[in-house]
Each structure stands twice: as C-alpha cells, then as structure tokens.
Amino acid sequence: MQAEIITIGDEILIGQIIDTNSAFICKALNSIGVSVYQITSIQDDKQHILKALAEAEANVDIIILTGGLGPTKDDITKHTICEYFSDTLVRDASVTENIARLWRDYVKKTIQQVNLDQALMPSKAKVLMNLVGSAPGMWIEKDNKVFISMPGVPFEMKALMEEQVLPKLKIKYKRPFIVHKTLLTYGMGESMLAAKIEDWEDRLPSYIKLAYLPNLGKVRLRLSGKGFDEQELNNEMEKQIQTVLPLIEEVFTGFEEDGDLEVLIANQLTKNNQTLSIAESCTGGKLAETFTQHAGASSYFKGAMVTYATQTKIDVLGVSETIIKAHSVVSAQVAEAMATQCRKLYHSDYAMATTGNAGPTKGDSEVEVGTVFIALATKKGVFSQKFELGNNRVRVINKAVNKALELLQKEILKN
Secondary structure, X not given: OEEXXXXXXXXXXXXXXXXXXXXXXXXXXXXXXXXXXXXXXXXXXXXXXXXXXXXXXXXXOEEEEEOOOOOOOOOOHHHHHXXXXXXXXXXXXXXXXXHHHHHHHHHOOOOOHHHHHHHEEEOXXXXXXXXXXXXXXXXXXEOOEEEEEEOOOHHHHHHHHHHHHHHHHHHHOOOOEEEEEEEEEEOOOHHHHHHHOHHHHHOOOOOEEEEEXXXXXXXXXXXXXXXXXXXXXXXXXXXXXXXXXXHOOOOEEEEHHHOOHHHHHXXXXXXXXXXXXXXXXXXXXXXHHHHHOOOOHHHOEEXXXXXXXXXXXXXXXXXXXXXXXXXXXXXXXXXXXXXXXXXXXXXXXXXEEEEEOOOOOOOOOOOOOOEEEEEEEEOOEEEEEEEEOOOOHHHHHXXXXXXXXXXXXXXXXXX
C-alpha cells in the first residue's frame, strides 16, 4: 500500500516556507501501515497539477494533495481536479452552513462571495468537513484509488488528517504494519559504525531495513520493519535490537522515541535529583538553549552565562587573568577554570564550559579555527577535552554542542 504526497504552492518552491505538511502526513500514513512512495512539490499551475496527478495515479494507491484550496484566484486546485475527473462544481449545503458558522462565531464580519464560493465542490467528491477553516477537504475514488485534497494551512490539514482521512483509509484498505525503531549513537563516525555492525546488518531478515542517519558527531540507526503479523514483527525487531546493542554499547545513548540526548540527560539529572549550570563562550548560548527549549528544565537547570569576550570571563565569571595570559583564552586550563567558577556561582552538581575558535578568524587566541575545549566540573573535580571540529563556523558550534552533551551523559552514567 503506497501513497504519494503532492504539495502545491510557489511559496514552497521559492523557499519562502518549509514544507512541514509532508513530514506530518508521512508519519501519519506510516502509523497505519501506508508507505510513502514519493513527495512532489509543484507550482500553482493547472498543467503542472494535471501532470502530477496523472503520474501519481500510475504509481500509487493513494494520492494526497495539500494547498491551493483558498478563496483567492491563485487557488486553482479545485478547478483543476474538476478538469482531471471531467467533473463540474456544485454548491454543497453542508459546507455553506459550516462557513456561515465560522463567520458567525469567530470572524464576526460580513461574508464575502469568495468565501461562500468555497462551498463549490466537485460533484464526484465526498466532503471532508473542515471544522477549523473555510476550505473543505475532498475525497474522490477512482478504480480503487483514492485522491485526497486538503488545505495547505498546517493546523487545518492536521485536523482533517487525524479526524477524517486516517479513519477512512483504515476502513477502505487492508494494510500491513510498519514499525520504526531508531537507536541514537554519539562519538563514532558512520563508516566506522557500519564496519562494526556489518555482520549483524548482513543477517537482518529481508522485511527489516537499516538506515544510517549521520549528523555532526552523532549517527541515528533506524530499523524499519513491515509485515502483516504485528506480534511477529515486534518480536523480531526486539530480537535484532538486543543483538546489536552489545556491539555499540560504548556509543549508544538511547532510543529516539525516548527523546533527544538532552532529554535523556534531563531525565537522568531529575531522577538523581542533580543540577546543571553552563558557562559558554564559542557556543554563544546554544548549549543552554538545547536544554531550556524543553518544558520543565527549571527542575534541574540552574542557569547559564555567555562570557563571550575575554574580559567578561575575567570580570563576570571570575577566571584568573593570569591563567588566560599563560595559556590563551582557548585552552584546557581556561575551559576548566570556567567550569569550576560556574559550578561555584550556581551551586550546581555539574557545570559545563565551552571555549574555542569557531572562526572565520582567530580572534583573541592563536589556536587554529575549529579548536574547541569543553570542560566538565563535578564534586569530584574538573576535566576537559580538546576537539578539532573543522572550519565551518555553524558546524563547529553545533558539533561542540553535541560533543558537550556526549561528554556530560557519559559522566552522569558513571555515577
């Protein structure tokens, strides 16, 4: 059972917006056993839409369109669908009533004719009533294939997908079960990791596939299984996971379903009733943001300071000027002093510090661009590690954040 997603809108193709709708639809379809064969983004152009519909119909069972269903003249999806199915538009009373309700209860202004005309529907379409917007969705069947059209507004699309599209698809088609399990690893490159688990990967059953998803010092290993016997599929997935874990135990940090590494760290700190503080230089607050973007961080996160300038490290954080002059501002000694001072100021169990040269120039230190020192202070003492993270500023900063998380989790797990 396969589907294609067609997103309609010039705003996607010129990079004005990011297509988040497709990601949501893919996950939703996978959850009911429907595989996505292809995602296509096209212009608000009649011929382009007609061509995309014909190609999708030849390839898949389910065709899902989003976008082009608004009240303005550039929203042409409905008219183009009529042409594709040799159909005509008719006014749907239930949609008219829904539009009137929305204007009465929420808009509280005079309804314009262009809004009322959103009740014009292809006669062959079943209405997918949009209770949170004026543009209805459409469901058209042809030769045991389903064409679904939904508004491009994300919250409207999501409501239609969850409340109407998925239930109808589950009734119409017999579908296999699709199971994904993603293992998170840190600190080992993709090629080295692949070599380490090569024999295990070669022995995977044909209905379970492995994908490597590398990103700045971390690699996600995604196992995807498909079958009609749910229990058998889950049992085999668990068996394969238990087989591979001993092979990657030194770099395995958890499962993606449990949250990213910072979430796992947060859970560990909360469970142990421990706290964290951070002093940042080259990462500019990004490490602290990694934790505070999640609700509930105040239960374990004491605070952070961005001591970006050398003098600020001295005046605010209390790092000795003598240490900086002796070793340079980008050094193990300064990173360790930053972490030690941070832990004292915030009275935290753990304190992390970053100092480095993210580039493009060397700044207050003569160390090479990409050099980063990360320090961790605990009640047992302080230590640091040096990293060479390349010469791309953004990548250096993001890699440094990932390395800091990796360092912190390994230390927490020791205690």
